[in-house]
Amino acid sequence: MSAVVAAALRFALVALVLAFLLVPDAFAPLLAPFAPPGGAAIYDRASLLALTVSHLLIVVAAIVPAVAISVGLAILVSRPIGAEFLPLSRAIVNIGQTFPPVAVLALAVPVVGFGAWPTLIALFLYGLLPVFENALAGLTGVPPAVAEAARGSGMTGPQRLLQVELPLALPVILEGVRISLVIALSTATIGSTVAAKGLGEVIIAGLNSNNLAFVLQGGLLTGALAVILYDGLGQVARLTARRG
């Protein structure tokens, strides 16, 4: 029963977001009370659909390499030959996490200029830690008897990694990706301060022109996307873990 309700809610949320992106004007009456007198209720300086797509692309473009590098690093330091690099790798990904994204933007702009690049760098650095720590926990958390059986049955190192360790760690790794993705989705809004195309543009325009309707639609869209992605990846993680 609860599964049916969850599926219905999921479908309703996706439908609502799609409807808003495709025919935003239909929602104007709902948002009009929040717009200043004479101001537009729906952001009109760019297509909301285009901004959303661009927002998602920046997030994906930052998180895909972050996942690849974090998982690669976790694989390296969980091997005997890479164990020495564990403290160093931890330090690097921790710095990425503790460095405020706003500061990354400020430092990156003079180097790479305005646009999507500073945001990409900030999101990439910010996304490393959750995936790295989860991948490491998953790879080193293989039950000792299972690890022993894998060695004892004559699997080579790469065979153990691909056939046993990674499949067993996958649900935990996906959980890390989920966290990184949601953080990146919300953090990407500040990228608009340095001219990255995204939903932050709508929020900032709303703040500048005192238009609460803009702030609301930018914020709610970002939030709804985060919920949909978080939930979707959760479903994938459940599928991979079901057999374990």
Add this chain to the structure above:
Amino acid sequence: MIRIEGLTKEYAGKAVVRDVTMAIESGTVTVIVGTSGSGKSTFLRMVNRLVEPTAGTVEIDGVDTRRMKAHELRRRIGYAIQDHGLFPHWTVARNIATVPRLLGWPRARIAARVRELLELLQLDPDEIAPRYPHQLSGGQQQRVGVARALAARPDMLLMDEPFGALDPVIRAKAQDDLKAIQERLGSTILLVTHDMSEAIKLGDRIAVMSEGRVEQFAPPADILTRPASAVVESLVGEEDRPFRYLSLLPIAPLVEPGTAEGPPIGTGHSLRDALAEMIWSGRQALPVVDDEGAACGRVTRGALLSAGRPPR
């Protein structure tokens, strides 16, 4: 034939296994028994090079194991461990197929072998093969672990406390089954346990280990009647010794002509079984029947008790 010469393992200068030399005949069961920390598991794990020896050699059929790649050696040696170590993300069939797949057997041959092994271990292939390990009982998991170790018809089987996680009833059944399978397949087994009863029940020869050394390497009856050291004697247990000795002796040689009251006992049972039955049913003698159920005489309490006092 497995020849072990001067096998030694040191960690940071401290010897865990010291200079063990032993020859294991093909088709026999050798049990290494010892308390925890005696080095028995380390010794076992040096045979398939999960632990690299500090010194000494292991030869299988005349080939020094150091001349093989470690993973290729392990594919030739079955390995079963206490917590079964089944791969939780694979079905039973896939688990059993582990080594044949590593060896690149054709698909049909693997499927046939998996089926054969499940039947050998009294598991219904259609019901059990598609299940995941967590859907099995402890006893079933242990049997699948043994099936996986046997899958690629290994030269020998290493078993590290294979029944350690089982409750006593299932454990006794698992030991009987292993014995039956070993006799049927003629496998060479090297098994580690801390339980002397298990060692006596399963072993053709027993190696008693203490502080990294083999104290005695002998058939079970010799371990019981002629313990080589105080350590061996303490492991045998003075109060259990006569019963353990009786458990090694078959009824057949004590059968005498005559009759007795009550339900009969088969010649295949041990004298310990016969004594237990006499005590419990309050009888002085039991009628004995052969494998076909034909009466062949009786065994008396007096004969049994004097047989339980070994010559010394």
